[in-house]
Amino acid sequence: MPRIRTVVLVAGGALLVRRALRRRITGSPLWPLPALEEPISGRGRQATVTRRVLVAERHSPAAGVVQLRLEGSGLPAWQPGAHIDLVLPSGTVRQYSLCGDPADRDAYTVAVRLIEDEQGGRGGSAEVHEQLHVGTEVEIRGPRNRFPLAPAPAYVFVAGGIGITPILPMVRAAEAAGADWRLLYCGRHRATMPYVHETEKLGRDRTTVVTEHESGLPDLSFLGGLPAGTVVYCCGPEGLMEAVGAALPEGRTPRLERFSAARAEDGEAFEVELRRTGRTLTVAADQSVLSAVREAVPGLLYSCQQGFCGTCRQRVLEGEIDHRDELLTDAERADSMLICVSRCAGERLVLDL
Numbered sequence: 001m002p003r004i005r006t007v008v009l010v011a012g013g014a015l016l017v018r019r020a021l022r023r024r025i026t027g028s029p030l031w032p033l034p035a036l037e038e039p040i041s042g043r044g045r046q047a048t049v050t051r052r053v054l055v056a057e058r059h060s061p062a063a064g065v066v067q068l069r070l071e072g073s074g075l076p077a078w079q080p081g082a083h084i085d086l087v088l089p090s091g092t093v094r095q096y097s098l099c100g101d102p103a104d105r106d107a108y109t110v111a112v113r114l115i116e117d118e119q120g121g122r123g124g125s126a127e128v129h130e131q132l133h134v135g136t137e138v139e140i141r142g143p144r145n146r147f148p149l150a151p152a153p154a155y156v157f158v159a160g161g162i163g164i165t166p167i168l169p170m171v172r173a174a175e176a177a178g179a180d181w182r183l184l185y186c187g188r189h190r191a192t193m194p195y196v197h198e199t200e201k202l203g204r205d206r207t208t209v210v211t212e213h214e215s216g217l218p219d220l221s222f223l224g225g226l227p228a229g230t231v232v233y234c235c236g237p238e239g240l241m242e243a244v245g246a247a248l249p250e251g252r253t254p255r256l257e258r259f260s261a262a263r264a265e266d267g268e269a270f271e272v273e274l275r276r277t278g279r280t281l282t283v284a285a286d287q288s289v290l291s292a293v294r295e296a297v298p299g300l301l302y303s304c305q306q307g308f309c310g311t312c313r314q315r316v317l318e319g320e321i322d323h324r325d326e327l328l329t330d331a332e333r334a335d336s337m338l339i340c341v342s343r344c345a346g347e348r349l350v351l352d353l
Contacts (some may be wrong), residue, residue: 027330050087051075055136056107061194064114065162066129068227069100071107072138076100081147081257082171085309086110087139089131094124095308097166097197097235098143108140111194113162144309146327147257149173154180156223157245157253160236161187164195166257167235171202183207186218186240220247223237231255267322270344275317289339289349297353307341314339319349 053072061067061094083097100109112128149170173182186194199207223339233256234244244254273280283292302312307325315336322345325338
């Protein structure tokens with residue numbers, strides 16, 4: 001009898017220890033380091049739960065572009081400007097804007113342009129084109145929206161090529177709301193511009209399609225005379241977005257959605273102190289903070305490595321930050337950074353790691 005009691009006590013103690021460890025790990029993503037009062041690493045994971053969806057339809061709305069209808073159950077609602085993380089079969093994660101109908105709660109629609117290696121592609125779009133066919137199951141996270149459509153009496157939308165994907169739901173929403181809107185859609189050839197016919201049907205007198213092959217670069221001079229209250233949205237190549245910003249009157253800026261963040265490796269070398277681990281690292285000029293920190297904290301969470309998803313967000317205790325992400329608000333940038341792309345604007349940063 002005493003032996004049985006001992007076995008029961010030991011088993012019960014082991015169960016309590018396992019539960020305590022589980023709670024400890026949940027409280028601190030970097031356990032066994034001390035837990036933060038409000039954990040930063042991996043923040044937002046509940047908002048980006050991984051879900052399985054099925055490629056139910058696949059079409060080509062333009063040369064070099066595939067459109068996927070991703071069906072699933074219990075998909076969260078979304079608003080124009082939102083995007084999802086697409087977790088590809090290789091484990092690669094890429095972000096794509098939702099371009100379907102927000103009222104369709106059974107599926108998400110994305111369109112992906114193939115970008116070859118010589119064009120700066122990193123393999124994600126090629127994997128989508130080559131491996132995601134009807135019947136394929138794939139994982140997604142999100143949606144998230146860092147490019148929301150704000151209420152306004154009038155809008156000007158400027159899209160370049162595949163940049164039409166977040167803009168298209170915005171145009172539909174503006175039309176449905178009865179707002180005054182105008183769309184300038186630019187590309188090299190009409191054959192490579194997805195949804196060009198749909199945008200013209202939405203408002204032929206409000207949509208201007210400019211192809212470099214036929215007309216050269218678009219005339220943006222009209223942006224200088226926009227009435228007060230008109231909100232300008234732009235998504236496309238960096239050159240187009242810079243030109244849109246330059247064409248607006250002084251003091252007015254467009255709302256932008258970039259294809260990629262600034263490079264994390266452009267800059268000077270600097271030091272990063274990891275306050276809780278007691279280590280100081282040197283981040284080389286051609287190295288990201290994430291890369292350097294992972295040498296000391298191998299289990300550090302990260303995902304997109306482009307400053308979009310927020311998984312690698314860390315609290316900054318000291319130092320001036322060179323923010324290069326496309327995610328954090330001004331308030332969030334006061335004391336935190338995305339270490340996959342952002343750098344130090346001085347010689348030293350101190351992270352709460």
